[in-house]
Amino acid sequence: MRTTRRRRLAALAAAAAVATLLAACSSAAPENSSSPDGVKGKKITVWFPGTNQTEIDLVEKTIVPQFEKKTGATVDVAYYDWGDLSTKLNAAFAAGTAPDVFGHGPAAVADFVTNDRLEPLTRYVAAMPKKDREDLASALPGGQVGGVQYLMPLSMQGTSLVYRAADFTAAGLDPDNPPTTWEGVYKAAEKLTKRDASGKITHSGLLLPSQATGRQQTFAALIMSAGGSQVSTDMTKATFDSAKGVKAMNFFTKVYNGSDAVAAGLGSDYSDAPANQQPLVLGTASIAMQTADKTMQMIEANPDLDLRVMTPPKFEGAKKGYGLGGAGSGLMINADSTHKNLDWTFIKYMISAKVNAQYTEGIGKIPARTSAIKTDYVKGSPILSAFVKIGSDMRPNPNVPGWVQIRDTMDKYIEQGLHQQLPAEDALSQAADEANKILKANG
Amino acid sequence: MTAPTATLRSSAVRSKRRGMNPRRNRVGMAVALVLAALAVLLPFFWMISLAFTPEKDAFRSVSLVPANPTLENFGTAFIDANLLHALYNSAIVALVAVIANCIIPVLAGYAFAMMPFPGSTAMFFGLVATSAIPVSVTLIPLFLMAKGIPLAGGNDIFGHGGSGLLDTLGGIMLPYLVAPMNIFLARQYFSTAPAELAEAARIDGAGELRIFFRVYLPLARPLIAVVAIFAFTAVWDDFLWPLVVTSSTEMQTVQLALARFLASGNVQYAPLMAASVIVTIPVLLVFLFNQRSFISGLSDGSVKG
Amino acid sequence: MTATATSPGVAAAAAPGTIQGARPPRAGKPKRRWTRTSIWGLLFTLPAALYVLIFHVIPVIYGFVLSFTKYSPLSRSGPEPIGLKNYTTLLSDPDFGNALLVTGRYVLQVLPITVIIALALALLVNRPFRGVGLFRSALYIPHIVSLTAVSMIWLWMYSHNGLINDVFAFFGLPDQSWLLNKGAALNAASAMRIWKALGSNMVLLLAGLQSIPKELYEATRVDGANRWQSFLYVTIPGIRPMLVYVVAMDIIYLAQGFAEIFVLTQGGPLGSTTTVNYLIYTQAFQYNQFGSASAMAFVLFAFIVGFSLLSIRGLMGRQK
Structure with missing residues (x-):
């Protein structure tokens, strides 16, 4: 009881102080009285x-x-x-x-x-x-x-590719002119990736979120940058199993798999890790897809770090690159x-x-x-x-009923694609079948 | 209760054991115990270390000793999360739950073990089985009930019109007062208690309540200690129910206070650890206090004190 | 007062005879009658029974009814009856089948290890020595630290450059991505759960050890039994009721394992740590489908009850 009272007192005092301040301000600002x-x-x-x-x-x-x-x-x-x-x-x-x-x-x-x-x-x-x-x-x-x-x-949210300028310089890339296409990003990433004697990646050139929920978000950014969409404009049908979707999925899979992979740690949630455990801070990756909030936290914890933000790249042949974001x-x-x-x-x-x-x-x-x-x-x-500056390149996930369930369904199949348990076409078409069922049940 | 005979006997046992136990054995056990304790505490040590680390240095080094130790996180924990008030709320709820659980389910478990009646086994299983249903399913009905408690929070006799026990300490304690698992625990404990005591007391004309409170409950000190520890811990640890049933900062429990530092994607690690360490202390004290009931062991009098 | 004064002596005298048989009249299949004592027995159980009935049984029945409906708490129209559809859907849902298997494996691998280590620890801290309280507390601490907070530490220990890989490297073993590897993730979650559950198991077994009258040890020693024999013939039978409780409790709680999965792996990778309760939580609170969440809960319930009864039988049965 005593704590409550003391707290109330403190709150009252604070409120009184604020009120006095405000009274002073509002007398100078007439529109406040309306x-x-x-x-x-x-x-x-x-x-x-x-x-x-x-x-x-x-x-x-x-x-x-x-x-x-x-x-x-x-x-x-x-x-x-x-x-x-x-x-x-x-x-x-x-x-x-x-x-x-x-x-x-x-x-x-x-x-x-x-x-x-x-x-x-x-x-x-x-x-x-x-x-x-x-x-x-x-x-x-x-x-x-x-x-x-x-x-x-x-507020707005936005994700984009963030990179270590120093790594670019060291690899002979120009940090002031980052690639503008996903193909270009991949080529840069190949140069930035480091492997040990056994061929295992010790330093990722390009990290894309591949943990739960994160992989759907990565896929969303990729398919939009390939010129595709996740759901039809009337919101009744899944469209992410298109050829553009397959292209996005294949790109995503290639980043993590095969002899020319450029990322290690498939499934690891680097994006939510503490600022000081971030791959871009630890120097275990050169380019990573990241949110504005987290990037700012990294800089705050490490003011000397030179991180730069890329304009969302597009796939060659597509009109424009997009990041997942918006509201x-x-x-x-x-x-x-x-x-x-x-x-x-x-x-x-x-x-x-x-x-x-x-x-x-x-x-x-x-x-x-x-x-x-x-x-x-x-x-x-x-x-x-x-x-x-790149805020206008951000596009949100579709707001359809049952979206959380659709997202998790996509997530499940994208994961199977990423682990090469299913070819991209099958993963996406199976996900689309289930998503269509959910859309129908909610529609 | 004092029992001189028991003390005598125990000292006899003690001297005998000493003869039997080679010193080597004891050292071995001590080493095993210290190693086990260290291994088990390792993650906790890291929590303590982080609690003293400035937030911007969190997870920067692997060292257990912070490079620039600070008390700042504790300040943040107390002020931002309003931890004192949360500790107070949780303590009240936990204490009521401890008292209720040390009597009501223990009495029931005792009866199920020592005074069976037609249908008691079925009833016992029915009550305990409710523990096997995940909270996700029962959360909303329980919430509706908390809101519909008659004559509480402006409700009429039918439970309408007001907010019932929502956002009150009474509402928070609602699901904890009788933990079905404690009925089970008490029944198991009393299932090895000597029935002859009750029979002798009945012949002496003692009432059933008196037999329970004066004969069996004093014998069940380890049981009471366990029930008290578990009831306290259960209240202290729960997040989902207080989250749903409270809505004002005044009613926050400790886990809700901790959640202040757990914003998705933006965890404040150092203050979180500081607050967690603080929050652990009261339970630890409750444990330390109650574990004194585990005194009899192999060589001490089972009815000491 | 007479009863109080005589109790210790009677207890000591009566104990050796009663401990092993656990009172045949109660353990067998008695035809119970209403006597003065049994009526009192009913009265003693009533406060607890009424409370549990109102605040536990009724919500469970509510959930059971919901399992035959389609229901979102957001909907204005309330539950919509759909018969057995939630259950039949579960039958053909591979994710649910997988979750049942994961849950089963989880229980089976966590339970024995926890109980055995906890028993060993309980035996170690059962003797009075200076500072025993501190050791007991130390071993209990994992049970009381906030799971969400400590999971941050475990996540870090399991991470690629975390402590566990450091230890592995020290012994020259290859490093692992513990939580990202389909084969390792459930084991990693199990390890954390064992760590977390040790304390409560230990305390219960300690209470069980306390209920063994020391005279029994004395008697076996007089008969010339060694430590192992007295463990086998006095300790184990003496803690059997508590052991039954510990095993049943572990089954009930482990089979509902959720929080540790939620904080460590979110059910992944590739569904390898998706427990039934994890599915129930997502169905209920992410997708607002309380009908199918309830149906899952009751299927899980059936498994828990069946499995618990089997193990109780097994543990008690050996007594005969």
């Missing part, structure tokens, strides 16, 4: 997708108090990691205790939509100023299902919320230029707005700037 109608005195519950401490501090001590002060409403916030959110939300929806606003990754959205659990946001978005909509243009599609907006992304996690409105006006006001506040810049800087992610490229946060980090 409070939307009908939200004053109301209370909503929000579940945030993330347990990052900076995020919690920021939301709890700055963003929410500012919002509450501005609107006169109350916002109750809780934070859950992605991995735990589904469990929480399942129980809460079954019991009717789900929050008004909740966050999750784009992959989960379609299932909520199928069960009529989400408020469509299209009309809210349409009411936003055109300037804002354009600024958010690369983030919005990731939150749409069947063309309807359901999720407002708070990161975002917020959704519970269809049963009784304060949707306030819910949206809160979401809109979270994605407003200033707050969103503050928020994404706090959690070390890519801002949802293109204009964020001008913020000090982005300008201060060459890695982040590079990722923001």
Whole structure:
């Protein structure tokens, strides 16, 4: 009991301090006084997708108090990691205790939509100023299902090839002019790969995520860069078993297998490893597909490391290269919320230029707005700037009902292909058969 | 209880054993024990080492001694994860669970072993079998029940209208108060207890409750110690139920506090280890306290103290 | 109070006779009648029984009903009855069959090793000596450290440049990708599980050892038995009830192995560590299919109960 009281006191003191500060700020900023109608005195519950401490501090001590002060409403916030959110939300929806606003990754959205659990946001978005909509243009599609907006992304995610400049120089490659095609990347990787006397790879030229879930993501980036797609545009049929899919799959398999392989450690989860256990930090690989967040962490732990970000390469003959990315996690409105006006006001506040810049800087992610490229946060980090620059080359996984299950199915067969238990054609066509069944069952 | 006869006898045994046991044997056992303890603790040593390592140096070297030791992670653990409050919540829930489990299932196990009745075997298996169903399946019904507890959290007598025991300490402790496995454990333990004691006491006119509490429970100190340790550990370790049943920071348990550092793809290793080491300590104390019940062994009085 | 005062002496006197037979009237197939004592017996079990009925049995029955339906907790319409379809689908699902095999192998390889090492450790820490509490605690620590936290250490130890490969290299053995190799991953997960389960097994067996009246050892010693003989004829029969519990508990918990798999291998590589409970978790919380998750759970349940009863029989049977 005593701890609770002490904590409350501390929280009160902090809140008071923030409030005083804010009062000082708001007197200088007149637009803060414009409070939307009908939200004053109301209370909503929000579940945030993330347990990052900076995020919690920021939301709890700055963003929410500012919002509450501005609107006169109350916002109750809780934070859950992605991995735990589904469990929480399942129980809460079954019991009717789900929050008004909740966050999750784009992959989960379609299932909520199928069960009529989400408020469509299209009309809210349409009411936003055109300037804002354009600024958010690369983030919005990731939150749409069947063309309807359901999720407002708070940040962007992106994966690209990251490489050690020093290794390029040492191998006689030009770190300022990295390859632009996957074929070129492979050739460079062959030069960068090192083997011991027995022919075993001791240093990987090119690492692509091949662990659970990671291999589907790698495949997605490859098939898109070959000009293919994973699901038909009307979202009713799997299309990843196309010739382009086979090409992507074969490329992926070749990276890890055979005498001219350029990567060791098939199946190992290097991408989520601690910064100091990252192959690019340890010097056990020269090029690796990696997320913006992790790359920034590597630099933070090792400021002297010269890592560069490649523009997503394409396959020869394809139009353009893509990385898997786009919308990161975002917020959704519970269809049963009784304060949707306030819910949206809160979401809109979270994605407003200033707050969103503050928020994404706090959690070390890519801002949802293109204009964020001008913020000090982005300008201060060459890695982040590079990722923001290639933001328009990022494409999300399709938002179809049952996606998580389809993804895991693809994952299972891609794994069999990678381990050469099935030829690429068979692996993909069997995966497509199962995926079509799932699409049908959910459609 | 004191039993002078037992003490006498045990000292006799002790002197006899000493004669039988060559010193070489003892040294061998001591070495085996030290090696086993070191091997088992190795991963834990690394946790401690990481707990004192600055986050940016985490996993940088293989050495067990951090190059730049720091206490910073402990500060992070206490402040960011609000660990003190979580320790308090978990301790309350665990203590209630320990008390409940040391009485209710132990009493039932005793009855199943010593006072069988028509249908008791079937009933016993029915109760214990519930442990063989994965939590994933029972989580949501249990959640609905916690919400629908009558007259709690604004609920009416039919369990409607309010939030029941959701987001309360009472809600957190709900599934732990009687662990079916403890009924099984107690039954096994009492299955070798001497029945003659009860018969003698009955002839003396003692009531059944008194026989249990005054005769058998004192004989079952190792059992109580084990039940207490397990009940405490079970509450302390559980993640899924507190995750689902709580929704405010005030109600966080220790595992939920640890989860603060476990963001997918962005684990904060050093603070996580610091918090984990802290969280281990209370259970360790509970264990140390209870293991004193394992005193009789081969050479000590079984009814000491 | 009379009872209390006499108990130690009676216990000592009665013990040698009772320990081995484990009371024939209770062990056999008695025709139980309602007597004053047995009515009290029923009363004693009622608090526990009612609690378990409400908070454990009812959720299990709920789950059983769900296993005949299609149900997502997200759906507004509630469970939709589909008869035996969840079960018939399982019959033809190769992934489920594979998961059952993996689970079986996992139980069979973790259980004996854990019990044997735990028994050895329990015997070592059963004698009172200075600092025994510290040794007991040290051996129990793995059971209480947070699994998610310590799994980070194990992941690192198992990684390509981790400790285990260093040890292998020291002995001149080739290095391995422990968690990436189809043949090694389940063994690696088993090793961590054995490490984690040792403590609880040891504590239980220790409690079992404590229930053996020391007079029995004394008696066998007077008869001229050596240590091995007294282990065989006093220790083993004396801890048999606890051993039964330990084995049954291990089967029940190991067959539901999930967390260690989730943190170490996510069921891979190539499904070689996908246990049934791992499938159940993904079905329920990743795909929101509680109907088929429940069906899997009850098939697993049948296996656990069958296997536990068999081993209980086996362990108790040898007594006769």
